[in-house]
Amino acid sequence: MSNYHIKHLEEYFQVYRKSVREPENFWGEVAEEHFVWRKKWKNVLSWDFTKPEIKWFEGAKLNITENCIDRHLRTRGDKTAIIWEPNDPGEKALHITYNNLHERVCKFANVLKSKGIKKGDRVCIYLPMIPELAISVLACARIGAIHSVVFAGFSSTALATRINDADCKMVITADGSFRGSKTIDLKGIVDEALEKCSSITSVLVAKRIKAAINMKEGRDEWLQPLLDNASPQCEPEIVDAEDPLFILYTSGSTGKPKGMVHTTGGYMVYTAYTFKNIFQYRENDVYWCTADIGWITGHSYIVYGPLANGATTVMFEGVPSYPDFGRFWEIVDKHKVNQFYTAPTAIRALAKKSLDFLTTYNLSSLKVLGSVGEPINEEAWHWYNDNVGKGNCPIVDTWWQTETGGIMISPIPYATPTIPTYATLPLPGIQPALMDEEGNEVKGNLVDGRLCIKFPWPSIARTIWGNHERYKDTYFSAYKNMYFTGDGALRDAVGYYRITGRVDDVVIVSGHNLGTAPIESAINEHPAVAESAIVGFPHDVKGNALYGFVTLKEVGETRDRDNVRNEINQQITEHIGPIAKLDKIQFVNGLPKTRSGKIMRRILRKIASNDLSNLGDTSTLLNPDVVEEIINGKLD
Ligand code: ATP
Numbered sequence: 112m113s114n115y116h117i118k119h120l121e122e123y124f125q126v127y128r129k130s131v132r133e134p135e136n137f138w139g140e141v142a143e144e145h146f147v148w149r150k151k152w153k154n155v156l157s158w159d160f161t162k163p164e165i166k167w168f169e170g171a172k173l174n175i176t177e178n179c180i181d182r183h184l185r186t187r188g189d190k191t192a193i194i195w196e197p198n199d200p201g202e203k204a205l206h207i208t209y210n211n212l213h214e215r216v217c218k219f220a221n222v223l224k225s226k227g228i229k230k231g232d233r234v235c236i237y238l239p240m241i242p243e244l245a246i247s248v249l250a251c252a253r254i255g256a257i258h259s260v261v262f263a264g265f266s267s268t269a270l271a272t273r274i275n276d277a278d279c280k281m282v283i284t285a286d287g288s289f290r291g292s293k294t295i296d297l298k299g300i301v302d303e304a305l306e307k308c309s310s311i312t313s314v315l316v317a318k319r320i321k322a323a324i325n326m327k328e329g330r331d332e333w334l335q336p337l338l339d340n341a342s343p344q345c346e347p348e349i350v351d352a353e354d355p356l357f358i359l360y361t362s363g364s365t366g367k368p369k370g371m372v373h374t375t376g377g378y379m380v381y382t383a384y385t386f387k388n389i390f391q392y393r394e395n396d397v398y399w400c401t402a403d404i405g406w407i408t409g410h411s412y413i414v415y416g417p418l419a420n421g422a423t424t425v426m427f428e429g430v431p432s433y434p435d436f437g438r439f440w441e442i443v444d445k446h447k448v449n450q451f452y453t454a455p456t457a458i459r460a461l462a463k464k465s466l467d468f469l470t471t472y473n474l475s476s477l478k479v480l481g482s483v484g485e486p487i488n489e490e491a492w493h494w495y496n497d498n499v500g501k502g503n504c505p506i507v508d509t510w511w512q513t514e515t516g517g518i519m520i521s522p523i524p525y526a527t528p529t530i531p532t533y534a535t536l537p538l539p540g541i542q543p544a545l546m547d548e549e550g551n552e553v554k555g556n557l558v559d560g561r562l563c564i565k566f567p568w569p570s571i572a573r574t575i576w577g578n579h580e581r582y583k584d585t586y587f588s589a590y591k592n593m594y595f596t597g598d599g600a601l602r603d604a605v606g607y608y609r610i611t612g613r614v615d616d617v618v619i620v621s622g623h624n625l626g627t628a629p630i631e632s633a634i635n636e637h638p639a640v641a642e643s644a645i646v647g648f649p650h651d652v653k654g655n656a657l658y659g660f661v662t663l664k665e666v667g668e669t670r671d672r673d674n675v676r677n678e679i680n681q682q683i684t685e686h687i688g689p690i691a692k693l694d695k696i697q698f699v700n701g702l703p704k705t706r707s708g709k710i711m712r713r714i715l716r717k718i719a720s721n722d723l724s725n726l727g728d729t730s731t732l733l734n735p736d737v738v739e740e741i742i743n744g745k746l747d
């Protein structure tokens with residue numbers, strides 16, 4: 112039996128049982144057999160959720176880039192590590208081999224050193240999806256500097272807040288970025304942000320769009336000439352397993368983002384382990400995750416997890432709609448992608464369009480499909496399964512968070528039978544618990560509750576940067592000795608988990624707790640519906656009633672809107688029950704979303720409750736314009 116690579120269901124159960132009965136032996140063996148350590152650990156694990164304090168592989172020494180790059184050079188030096196696909200399909204894709212990656216990371220690391228960056232310093236990376244992004248992340252890790260990647264779609268205010276929160280010394284950026292048919296003046300945004308940041312001593316600028324930009328004397332420098340003069344050799348800085356690797360801010364769906372701190376050893380072991388199993392990666396596969404490296408999905412499953420396995424990982428600079436809605440499928444066809452990992456928001460956006468965008472491409476290379484970021488509704492699941500996977504590719508609905516570092520609940524392809532909307536079973540080492548409102552664990556099957564995790568796993572975030580109290584309050588105070596996820600879930604008759612939405616979004620109607628995901632999934636079953644979001648609003652009799660915001664598909668179905676309203680409520684009655692019927696249904700052109708594409712129900716809740724004075728900052732949204740539109744079209 113191999114702990115590292117699970118191939119069938121019986122093996123999953125055996126491995127899972129071992130991981131729960133003897134977690135230290137289990138993770139100790141995985142770590143020992145599959146990674147390079149400069150010094151072995153004293154303890155596999157020590158932990159105390161009341162403080163909270165969690166340490167994995169304490170006393171061990173390593174460098175994560177040695178595991179992600181150097182150790183592959185002997186056998187995989189000429190293998191492609193990163194396929195970079197540019198925004199414009201007319202520009203040539205790049206194939207960066209492991210040898211080449213090694214050289215570029217070493218040079219970059221030497222540049223960082225020459226600018227005075229040392230182990231433990233924070234470096235803010237504000238770059239588009241160009242090779243320099245992955246390379247600068249790895250260069251920081253090479254010298255033990257802590258990277259803080261900020262998604263390059265964020266505003267100057269959001270960037271300044273994150274730079275100041277982490278007290279960064281340097282910013283790495285570009286002269287601009289291409290995004291579909293647009294260009295974005297990244298350097299201008301950085302200049303504006305830095306007016307509010309005193310900790311930054313240097314700014315390195317990659318050339319991408321060849322825009323004329325301002326360079327501040329003594330602070331800003333072009334990256335390329337520095338790289339050209341740097342040595343291609345850089346010995347890795349050997350760090351402790353518990354030294355911080357990076358800070359990454361949560362998406363901010365529920366409020367002020369939190370700077371989660373991930374450390375080195377446990378994060379490496381867990382992301383590599385889950386990558387191998389969840390995507391069933393085989394030596395010559397081409398794997399593509401469409402996320403941006405600015406999110407945790409990109410950190411763990413574009414950069415660290417794949418590279419630690421010596422994989423070929425695709426990095427895409429552009430957007431799914433440019434030059435048209437067939438772009439994803441064109442890339443799958445072009446690079447013969449075997450594993451494809453995206454978000455429900457992208458699937459729903461593509462499903463809204465004509466199938467002709469997809470059918471022109473050959474997708475037969477695909478073996479495994481993944482979903483992450485939000486609950487995937489049933490309709491989107493089937494569209495993905497039927498049209499993209501042609502019924503032949505297992506779909507892994509992966510539930511996890513910035514805080515968890517790696518995927519927590521997910522099917523393992525060819526082992527776990529999948530069911531739409533179910534994230535299914537916990538991965539080895541993950542011990543979920545459902546809790547009721549009184550703080551008791553709800554045992555057995557066919558139950559629901561608040562999703563907690565009762566035992567540490569290697570990639571759990573160790574703290575919130577500069578605010579350990581907030582870390583304790585947010586995750587470890589709601590339930591004794593448990594990590595609280597903030598999400599609700601149900602466990603079905605066979606023990607499968609279904610995420611029902613964020614606990615903050617649950618609506619109590621006539622005393623019943625209603626999660627958002629199952630109701631939205633029922634609404635989206637309607638053939639004319641593209642996407643929906645439900646929220647509660649005060650109601651005299653029921654306490655709360657449900658308000659649905661619904662976008663319609665662009666193709667096919669043209670029906671009378673009142674009929675659609677009635678049919679939606681019928682669907683809800685059939686799938687869930689009359690208790691969940693919507694009192695109001697408003698058709699809208701778009702739903703407010705975070706920059707990572709998640710529906711922001713808290714804004715809709717305020718609109719539905721007429722609490723317009725209190726919308727908060729909507730400028731951080733992906734599509735701030737829809738808010739005004741929704742308010743204007745609001746039903747009274
Ligand atoms: P913030 O914590 O700042 O409000 P966020 O929770 O959106 O932002 P992330 O860490 O990016 O930040 O997202 C994690 C959340 O995304 C989970 O807690 C869950 O609500 C949702 N999520 C992720 N994957 C899935 C999935 N497969 N099924 C259901 N929900 C998911």
Ligand code: MG
Pocket residue numbers: 361365512597
């Ligand atoms: Mg969250």
